[in-house]
Amino acid sequence: MSDLPALPVTFRPGRTRVVLLTAGAVIFVVISGIALLLEQLGPGERLSFIVTGGLIFWVLAQLARVRVVADDTGVTVVNIASRRRLDWAEILRVNLRPGDPWVFLDLSDGTSLPALGIQPGIAKQQAIADARALRALVENRSVRDPESGPGKDQG
Missing domain, CATH: 2.30.29 (PH-domain like)
Structure with missing residues (x-):
């Protein structure tokens, strides 16, 4: 069969992957930016914002790795x-x-x-x-x- 793809071949949802990784990066940057711009936040609170943004990015990256x-x-x-x-x-x-x-x-x-x-x-x-x-x-x-x-x- 000549229409078979050459091996090895990887199938992945390309557009979905781009959307997930882009959204994760934007969410991380926005949450981290807010944490750094809010002057009333202490260092621990800022860190919790940044860690939360990182966790959201990690979850979206896991969804994108399929x-x-x-x-x-x-x-x-x-x-x-x-x-x-x-x-x-x-x-x-x-x-x-x-x-x-x-x-x-x-x-x-x-x-x-x-x-x-x-x-x-x-x-x-x-x-x-x-x-x-x-x-x-x-x-x-x-x-x-x-x-x-x-x-x-x-x-």
């Missing part, structure tokens, strides 16, 4: 508070249905893993293209055992 990285051996899904490495054969299906907030990966262990690195929030067309590319990679890379196909489970 990604899905595909390489020759499998896929790494980095979500807000977790990272999971999957072999190609572990991924059965890549789903992005209308109204879904992000892609879901149906796994061979019967579970579904959200992949926040592909989300249609701000850039819907890009998310659809990324989901299709990941789906094509999964279909191309997954090795299925022909003996375990439909009708082969009863022997």
